[in-house]
Amino acid sequence: MGEPPLRVLVVDDEPPIRRLLRTSLGAHGYDVVEAASAQEAIVKSSTERLDLIILDLGLPDEDGLDVIRRIREWSRIPIIVLSVRGREADKIEALDRGADDYVTKPFSMGELLARIRAALRRRLQSEVEEPVFRSGGLTVDLARRIVSVEGREVKLTPTEYALLRVLVTHAGKVVTHRQLLREVWGPVYVNETHYLRVYIGHLRRKIEPDPTHPRYILTEPGVGYRLRSPDEG
Amino acid sequence: MPDERLEEAHRLSPEVPWAAPAQERHSRLKVLLGATHGGGKWRAYLFSAGAVGLVGLMAKLLEFFLPLPNLPMVFLIAVLYSAVTWGLGPSIFTSLLSVLVYNFFFMPPVYAFAVAGLQDLLTLVVFLIVAVLTSDLMARVREQAETAKRREAQTAALYALTREIADAGGVDDVLRVVVSKIAQIFRARAVLWLPDSGQLVLQAGYPPGTQVSEVERAIATWAWRHNQPAGRGTDTFPGAEWFFMPLYTANGTVGVLGLQFEAPGAGLTSDRRRLLEALADQAAVAIERTRLIQAMEQAKLAKETERLQAALLSSISHDLRTPLTSIIGAVTSLLTDRGTYDEATRRDLLWTIQEEAERLNRFVGNLLDVTRLESGALRLHREWVEIEEVIGVASARLARSLSQHRLTVDIQPGLPMLRLDFVLIEQVLVNLLDNAAKYSPPGTTIRLSARREGDSVVVEVADEGIGIPPADLERIFDKFYRVPGSDRQGAGLGLGLFICRGIVEAHGGRISARSPAAGGKGTVFTVTFPLEKEQEPSPASEQE
Structure with missing residues (x-):
């Protein structure tokens, strides 16, 4: 391609995790920079030319959440957080503070790579608006407001469409319950999770081949929803 | 009050620490002098005079029938009455x-005092003589009555203490009851101090929060070491503010009781002392008994903890090592x-590594969940949830473990949402689901269903596996419990169902198992969630 390789900063205090990511990401053409602490992460993120940061929340010297806040003071670089199951509040907090996405440890490399690609693509997309979204058999034409599954057009109510549109604009990324409620219903409704459940249910029944085992609108337990990006298999 | 002065005297006489005999003499004297009736002293003399007057009138009437020398006998009535009363x-x-x-009214010359004759x-x-003998007799009777009354009060106090101690829960409760009861009486x-590793530790006080100075503490320690009362009212440190009494049983001193009387000079009468000793004995026995019970329970708990730790260790070493063995084996092969390996074999080994690593991850998750459940750190983040969505996520997460089985999902349409x-x-x-997959042979069907039953939503997981013996149906939800004799291969830590029960019950739901299920085989796990009384407000429906 002739372009310089994309540079990823990996922030984790565990050397085996850093080694794993260095090897795997390296094999997929990324240039990996490493940091073992919050301090090092902040220094490297301000001195190195970087395209993406992978940040572990459990750092020895400082809370990973604070690292997000500090980096966000000057940079919009995509940040993917590594967190463990059972710390859903941390994930929501990370997303609220400006993280782009999270991956739950232990993660599969395929999943992480897909999230990295989705985050990088979104950054490019924000400059060039993509009017038609495609993932598997799902097509959403944002310009003409047409949704179709396997070539068959699907009728959506205004709320259903608004919900799907928010998910499409963040395709591949987790959108928290609060964010969805705020963008679709308005800031007063951020705690009305049941609205969301009802409409996600409606939407799934219309666009999913098997609503119990959704293929497009994925549930992120305790955090929110994610529209499967075209990068994922 | 003469009482007080006497008490003072007792305290100052070191050779009679409790000064009981003097106290007894004193109270006897009081009774003899008729002082027990307190303010009625003058009234007593007035009434006596009245009685003499009355008897005099009577004698005047009898004068006509009785010879003069017999008339004094009539007056004896007044003397007797006065002495008795x-x-x-x-x-x-x-x-x-x-x-x-x-002399004045009857002896000639009548209405004049005659010269006193023989x-x-x-x-x-x-x-x-009649007066002295009778009043002494009466004083004795009265004293006995009072003693009986005091005894009764003592017995009642003892009984009350015993009963309250019996009602008390642990050592702390017993100590609290003892100090409050004795303080009130x-x-x-x-x-109350109890010895702890060679020194006295203040355990309870009444009123709560009562503190004692270091000096007094030293006196209490003396009382404890010498097993003798000390402090105020004794011959050891009589100047102290507190009175200390060791509590002892046949097995030794269990503690020291300290008392500081409300009235500045108040001490103990012998009765009160005996009462205190009786109460102290009761307290000592009760404290010793509860301590023994506590020690026994601790020993039992320690044994149980040891057993659980042993179970945990054996589980961990077995259940963490099994997947690790598979992983290391597969990796070293590769x-x-x-x-020599063809592509299919290599992929097979890689799949093994992934599956076993995921299993390890579940074990660790279970261990964490158990810790959270047991430490009370489990906090529910309840939100409105469609059970269908939870079922979808759970079955997706287990897709690989369930790949050998057929999974059917049957969800009743229109189920209400739950706050979970x-x-x-x-x-x-x-x-x-993991359990169902582990305990039923490959190729069989696992049925997952959800339906409404009255005011609850019932979720069931049914397998066609080996089933569970009826005797084990309840115990499978216990920690580390595994059906005896079941194949350990692939079995978990025995924590999965324990966690399920903990989580379901934290939600106010129930979980149970029945086996064999329909068709005479397999097991059905039933989870019941109560519906919220307040149903969620539905968002307004709209046109497409």
């Missing part, structure tokens, strides 16, 4: 008055491979 003083007064009245003297002596501040912790309920379903 008012005691020594008034009865002596009555005797004198009677003799005077008799008969007068004799009458007076008889009257006095003796109108004093009370504290690393040492010199091209999504992540935890997903964990429950994951554990139940």
